[in-house]
Amino acid sequence: MPACRLQGAVLLALVLAGCGGGAELPPPAPVRQQAALLPRGQEPVEDPATRRDRFCRALGRIIDAEPDGFADLRAARAGDGAWDGTVVPPGLDDCRIEGDYRPGARYVCHGGALAGGSADLLGESYDAFATDIDGCLVQPIWYPRDWRRGQEFTFAGGERQVLWRDQGPGGGTANVALNVEEDLTRKVWTLRLAVGTER
DSSP: OHHHHHHHHHHHHHHHIIIIISSOOOOOOOOOOOOOOOOTTOOOOOOHHHHHHHHHHHHHHHHHTGGGTTGGGEEEEOSTTEEEESOOOTTOOEEEEESSSTTTOEEEEEEEEEESSOGGGGHHHHHHHHHHHHHHHTSGGGTTOOEEEOOOEEOGGGOEEEEEEEOSTTOSSEEEEEEEEEETTTTEEEEEEEEEEOO
């Protein structure tokens, strides 16, 4: 009989320990909120006015650096008389400075490369960039500069070009050019934005 009571007491102690009668269990770990991350390579969507404002500020920095041959915008050397550009306007992929000094130095950016196919496939992007450039260069911040858009040219094979020139006092030499051009060696169509000075 004493053995039965002992077994019952041990069993009761085990049950109480399992039900919280023994040592306290640690509290559950807090649940952390995980930050919402965009997949790699995807940028947040921005409204057209914000995107155009960023584009105009980048284009303005490039134009303002033109009188010094873009010296302030030079990054790593990319060949003889060439450097990578530090400012890349939204929508373009890469920029390079070609030439050591003014006149002759050009800030050239590319974007929208298309292997094979027709130049017409870049037409919508070309028109959107031209509209953005128009919007940037008519702003009053450019006074006394007076940017004027020239005639658009379409060449055989689908290449296109439009040029904006500074017609203000002391101007007439700085220009902004937008092209759809073909690299015949690589069979690639690309958009090209260039800022420079006519010799």
